[in-house]
Amino acid sequence: MRTEFIDILIIGGGQAGLAMSHMLKQRGCLSIVVERNRIAERWRMRGPAA
């Protein structure tokens, strides 16, 4: 069985969580994002730009 070690667990795959994950990756830090709905759910629910 393969085991991986993650440095940071991010709760919520919204704007802040995804940005944090990206910045951590750029700095060589492993993270996992857990999202209860779909990734970027709030942004998906937005209507088309007026």
Ligand SMILES: Cc1cc2nc3c(=O)[nH]c(=O)nc-3n(C[C@H](O)[C@H](O)[C@H](O)COP(=O)(O)OP(=O)(O)OC[C@H]3O[C@@H](n4cnc5c(N)ncnc54)[C@H](O)[C@@H]3O)c2cc1C
């Ligand atoms: C109609 C509308 C228009 C907007 N327009 C703009 C704009 O033009 N410019 C702008 O800068 N901002 C805009 N915003 C605001 C912007 O969407 C929010 O400020 C931004 O999404 C906040 O990001 P966040 O990551 O903090 O929170 P969210 O985007 O809410 O992300 C949090 C995520 O965490 C998840 N979550 C919560 N609890 C748990 C849990 N216990 N376990 C797992 N997952 C969990 C949620 O499902 C969600 O996906 C707009 C918002 C709306 C509704």
